Amino acid sequence: MTNIMRQNKTLKIIGVILLLGLFIYYAQNNLDSYKIRILNLCAINIILTLSLNLTNGFCGMFSLGTAGFMAIGAYTSAILTMPPEVKQMNFFMSPMNQHLMNLNAPFIVALIMAGLLAALVGFLIGAPVLKLKGDYLAIATLGFGEIIGVVFTNTQTITNGALGLKGIPQYTNLYWGFSLAVLTILGLMTLLNSSYGRAFKAIREDETAAQAMGINLFYHKSLAFAISAFLAGVGGALMANLLSTIDPTMFKFTYTYQILLMVVLGGMGSITGSIMSATIMTIMMEALRAVESTIDLGFVTIPGIPGMRMVIFSIILIAVVLFLKNGIMGENELTFETLEKAIQRFQSKKGRENHEPTRG
Amino acid sequence: MNLLEVKNITIKFGGLTAVQDFNLNLQQGQIVGLIGPNGAGKTTAFNAITGIHKPTQGKVILEGRDITGLMPDKITKLGIARTFQNIRLFSNLSVLQNVLVGHHLRIKSSPLAATLHLPQYIKEEKQMIEETKELLKSVKLDDVQDEKAGSLPYGKQRRLEIARALATKPKILLLDEPAAGMNPQESQELKEFIMHIRDEFNLTIFMIEHHMAVVMGVCEHILVLDHGITIAQGTPEQIQNDQKVIEAYLGVETDA
Amino acid sequence: MTFELFVQHLVNGISLGSLYALIAIGYTMVYGIIRLINFAHGDIITLAAYFVFFGVGLFAMPWWLAAILSIILTAITGIIIEKAAYKPLRSKNAPRISLLISAIGVSFFIENVSTVVFGGRPKSFYSPEIFKGVIKAGGISIPNLSVIIPIVTAVLLIALVYLVNKTVTGMSMRACSKDMDTAKLMGIDVDRVISLTFCIGSALAAIGGIMWGLKYPQIHPLIGVMPGLKCFIAAVVGGIGNIPGAVVGGMLLGLGEILLVAFLPGLSGYRDAFAFIILILILLFRPTGILGEKIAEKV
Numbered sequence: 001m002t003n004i005m006r007q008n009k010t011l012k013i014i015g016v017i018l019l020l021g022l023f024i025y026y027a028q029n030n031l032d033s034y035k036i037r038i039l040n041l042c043a044i045n046i047i048l049t050l051s052l053n054l055t056n057g058f059c060g061m062f063s064l065g066t067a068g069f070m071a072i073g074a075y076t077s078a079i080l081t082m083p084p085e086v087k088q089m090n091f092f093m094s095p096m097n098q099h100l101m102n103l104n105a106p107f108i109v110a111l112i113m114a115g116l117l118a119a120l121v122g123f124l125i126g127a128p129v130l131k132l133k134g135d136y137l138a139i140a141t142l143g144f145g146e147i148i149g150v151v152f153t154n155t156q157t158i159t160n161g162a163l164g165l166k167g168i169p170q171y172t173n174l175y176w177g178f179s180l181a182v183l184t185i186l187g188l189m190t191l192l193n194s195s196y197g198r199a200f201k202a203i204r205e206d207e208t209a210a211q212a213m214g215i216n217l218f219y220h221k222s223l224a225f226a227i228s229a230f231l232a233g234v235g236g237a238l239m240a241n242l243l244s245t246i247d248p249t250m251f252k253f254t255y256t257y258q259i260l261l262m263v264v265l266g267g268m269g270s271i272t273g274s275i276m277s278a279t280i281m282t283i284m285m286e287a288l289r290a291v292e293s294t295i296d297l298g299f300v301t302i303p304g305i306p307g308m309r310m311v312i313f314s315i316i317l318i319a320v321v322l323f324l325k326n327g328i329m330g331e332n333e334l335t336f337e338t339l340e341k342a343i344q345r346f347q348s349k350k351g352r353e354n355h356e357p358t359r360g
Numbered sequence: 361m362n363l364l365e366v367k368n369i370t371i372k373f374g375g376l377t378a379v380q381d382f383n384l385n386l387q388q389g390q391i392v393g394l395i396g397p398n399g400a401g402k403t404t405a406f407n408a409i410t411g412i413h414k415p416t417q418g419k420v421i422l423e424g425r426d427i428t429g430l431m432p433d434k435i436t437k438l439g440i441a442r443t444f445q446n447i448r449l450f451s452n453l454s455v456l457q458n459v460l461v462g463h464h465l466r467i468k469s470s471p472l473a474a475t476l477h478l479p480q481y482i483k484e485e486k487q488m489i490e491e492t493k494e495l496l497k498s499v500k501l502d503d504v505q506d507e508k509a510g511s512l513p514y515g516k517q518r519r520l521e522i523a524r525a526l527a528t529k530p531k532i533l534l535l536d537e538p539a540a541g542m543n544p545q546e547s548q549e550l551k552e553f554i555m556h557i558r559d560e561f562n563l564t565i566f567m568i569e570h571h572m573a574v575v576m577g578v579c580e581h582i583l584v585l586d587h588g589i590t591i592a593q594g595t596p597e598q599i600q601n602d603q604k605v606i607e608a609y610l611g612v613e614t615d616a
Numbered sequence: 617m618t619f620e621l622f623v624q625h626l627v628n629g630i631s632l633g634s635l636y637a638l639i640a641i642g643y644t645m646v647y648g649i650i651r652l653i654n655f656a657h658g659d660i661i662t663l664a665a666y667f668v669f670f671g672v673g674l675f676a677m678p679w680w681l682a683a684i685l686s687i688i689l690t691a692i693t694g695i696i697i698e699k700a701a702y703k704p705l706r707s708k709n710a711p712r713i714s715l716l717i718s719a720i721g722v723s724f725f726i727e728n729v730s731t732v733v734f735g736g737r738p739k740s741f742y743s744p745e746i747f748k749g750v751i752k753a754g755g756i757s758i759p760n761l762s763v764i765i766p767i768v769t770a771v772l773l774i775a776l777v778y779l780v781n782k783t784v785t786g787m788s789m790r791a792c793s794k795d796m797d798t799a800k801l802m803g804i805d806v807d808r809v810i811s812l813t814f815c816i817g818s819a820l821a822a823i824g825g826i827m828w829g830l831k832y833p834q835i836h837p838l839i840g841v842m843p844g845l846k847c848f849i850a851a852v853v854g855g856i857g858n859i860p861g862a863v864v865g866g867m868l869l870g871l872g873e874i875l876l877v878a879f880l881p882g883l884s885g886y887r888d889a890f891a892f893i894i895l896i897l898i899l900l901f902r903p904t905g906i907l908g909e910k911i912a913e914k915v
Contacts, residue, residue: 056713062713062716128896128899128900129896129899129900132899132903134712134713134716135647135651135652135653135712135716136852136899136903138653138716139653139845139848139849139852139895140895140896140899142845143845143849143891143892143895143896144892144896146845146888146889146892147889147892147893150885150886150888150889151886151889153885154885154886187475190474190475190476190477191471191474191475194471194474194475194481194485195460195463195464195467195469195474195484195485195488196464196467196471196474198453198457198460198461198464199461199464201450201452201453201457202450202453202461202464205449205450205451205452205453206448206449206450208412208432208448209444209448209449209450210450210461211431211432211433211436212410212412212432212433212436212441212442212444212448213433213436213441213461213462213464213465213524213525213527213528214433214436214437214462214464214465214466214528215433215461215464215465216431216433216434217433223471254724257720257724260717260720264717268713307728307731307732307736308732310724310727310728310731311725311728311729311732313724313728314721314722314724314725314727314728315721315725317717317718317720317721317724318701318718318721318722318725321705321714321717321718321721322701322704322705322718325705325708325710325714331452
């Protein structure tokens with residue numbers, strides 16, 4: 001890519017980010033809280049989907065530990081951002097650990113700590129199990145997610161056990177959510193287009209050959225895994241400060257499955273695919289709530305079926321993997337070039353239609 | 361001093377002895393061949409040298425340093441690169457990217473530097489791309505550099521695998537059946553190619569091959585393996601006339 | 617801990633272990649033949665329990681009839697799952713990850729459909745009188761069920777081992793799991809063998825599920841989830857693809873879990889984590905499992 005082309009691309013990206021910024025400014029001030037919440041969830045799910053896509057899509061590892069890392073991030077942020085009085089109220093069954101009680105930090109610090117702690121645990125857990133192949137790694141990471149849930153339920157003085165934490169300050173807003181999402185997107189784009197990104201993809205394509213080309217599997221897999229855990233931790237933290245209430249049962253494998261669906265739907269190995277699928281699915285999940293309450297079509301009322309949302313989801317997952325096995329984008333990205341070419345083709349088609357005489 | 365010394369390596373898988381007391385002395389600039397019937401243990405010997413299997417007994421010594429049992433990526437960093445019998449390219453990556461991966465092992469910038477596009481990384485990336493393009497030109501694959509590796513015809517895939525191995529800047533190149541599936545003209549080109557890269561990149565080459573025309577035409581020294589045992593070694597003329605080799609492998613005069 | 621108490625715990629552990637073993641066999645057989653972790657296997661247990669529940673509750677069948685029908689229905693469900701969600705991917709030579717994702721999707725689907733159809737609230741599993749009795753011998757009381765379960769498991773195991781090792785069908789199953797392509801070339805109807813594997817695995821899981829319902833009479837749509845995970849771990853611990861291994865793994869996990877809670881009641885909250893810790897340990901130190909064989913990858 002020549003320097004001019006690179007400058008052009010940077011300008012276009014800055015343009016997109018500015019547009020996004022304007023949109024968020026408008027949204028934060030004008031939309032109702034329900035819609036804002038959905039947009040926040042979109043941002044969080046984009047981060048989570050990219051986190052899972054990094055390991056599963058780009059590096060070829062099958063990790064199912066997202067929910068576990070989210071839990072770590074969520075609890076870290078909650079403990080760091082809740083003022084001591086609120087903590088006091090929460091820990092009425094047994095008093096909280098004194099050191100943790102007095103910990104308090106601004107949101108940015110809480111977010112970073114959430115990510116770092118999740119990454120650290122990710123590395124510790126990952127180190128022994130990363131050499132496992134596909135299926136085994138899936139079960140091991142799934143198991144780890146379960147263990148985290150069990151541990152958090154049993155550490156009353158740290159996490160308040162099964163009671164969970166309430167009253168977490170709601171710091172998450174569209175600015176936080178989307179700036180972090182944009183940072184994640186930009187960071188991953190540069191990382192994955194760099195030599196390290198190529199190393200990840202090489203590991204995905206053929207581990208043995210990658211190793212024979214001098215790529216240290218343990219280092220690179222741990223790197224991908226740790227970054228992925230970091231992002232999931234940040235996502236969990238944003239979640240905690242959005243929902244204001246968390247408990248160990250929230251972060252079950254159900255959540256990981258949903259993120260997995262977003263990754264598969266968007267295309268394993270496509271950043272733009274993940275952005276699209278996370279947004280589409282988050283909105284769809286809310287829209288589908290309609291299925292769970294009665295639909296009044298005027299002449300007939302369809303009774304709501306609770307739980308139907310999830311049934312539809314699982315059908316989508318199976319259908320995508322059976323029929324659309326590369327997801328929306330496969331391994332390709334929606335680049336400015338493809339967009340421009342598509343627009344050009346559309347314009348020239350229209351031009352032809354206007355100039356062709358109608359046939360008799 | 362010998363560049364590579366393989367001393368008495370024996371490789372056993374459970375009760376099966378795949379390779380027994382294998383010895384090799386490679387000197388800088390040599391092209392040495394390893395031949396033998398299928399299942400003789402040739403690729404296993406390769407795998408022991410490159411670190412995929414740890415030999416049950418014996419040592420592998422590179423430039424005086426014991427590399428026995430080191431991880432494959434470490435051995436590649438120390439200067440031994442290889443190709444595979446069943447071509448193992450990164451099929452979904454482009455030709456350019458395949459060879460670029462070969463440069464990754466010597467990268468000095470950290471992942472953070474790469475993500476932040478720090479000047480040190482930009483310089484390194486630029487250099488890697490330049491060297492890759494040079495390499496592709498010298499193996500005549502520059503016209504397909506953006507094609508997916510998996511979509512190339514067989515002969516080009518083999519060249520690409522060799523180019524990728526060359527990108528790791530090895531001292532020794534291990535080729536596993538580079539002429540497999542080639543017609544007489546292609547094998548002739550391959551012979552010239554091997555000698556060319558040996559000279560241009562200052563390599564030492566150790567190759568497994570069944571194509572007798574290629575082996576006899578390009579190797580200065582040949583080892584013959586049968587059921588894991590080295591039954592003969594010597595110059596091409598010596599090997600061609602060795603009774604044991606003829607019985608076990610070469611058989612009656614045919615076009616290989 | 618008194619001797620009597622210990623024996624009771626031991627028996628309890630053996631009966632739980634037997635249940636785990638039955639279900640683990642299904643995992644190991646399927647993995648052995650098509651290298652897939654059938655995530656949906658655990659949910660089969662749930663279905664079997666519900667089939668019996670509705671057979672007795674809705675259709676007023678005698679319990680034994682409901683049980684038999686449930687086993688048949690569950691086995692058929694297993695075959696349907698294979699044909700609908702796994703076979704299309706196998707024939708397209710899809711990457712293994714796609715198969716795994718499909719399995720997860722099926723598992724998810726069953727769980728959610730069950731929630732919708734059966735309702736999320738726990739229901740009481742009906743158990744006939746014979747299973748409620750208790751044997752008393754010298755200060756030790758052992759529930760009938762804790763003796764019946766291991767016996768049923770042992771009988772089924774013997775039958776299965778006979779089938780796999782001494783019959784022609786069993787030989788084709790073993791051939792397929794050793795080398796699918798060669799088995800095809802030898803004229804074995806591979807699809808039929810795979811369906812049979814799913815059938816047997818699901819039937820065994822159904823029996824496991826029904827006995828589970830007898831042992832833990834509160835059933836709800838997610839009762840299969842945790843046992844499902846643990847039984848896969850049991851299969852891995854014993855050596856995936858190895859039927860006696862699955863039994864060893866199941867017994868180890870079942871006994872271990874019960875004895876952990878018995879001797880260290882303070883850690884009882886970590887009961888579920890026990891299996892996962894064993895998994896990590898096995899994968900680190902003996903990844904092929906206790907009875908497993910090393911499969912070398914040809915480079």
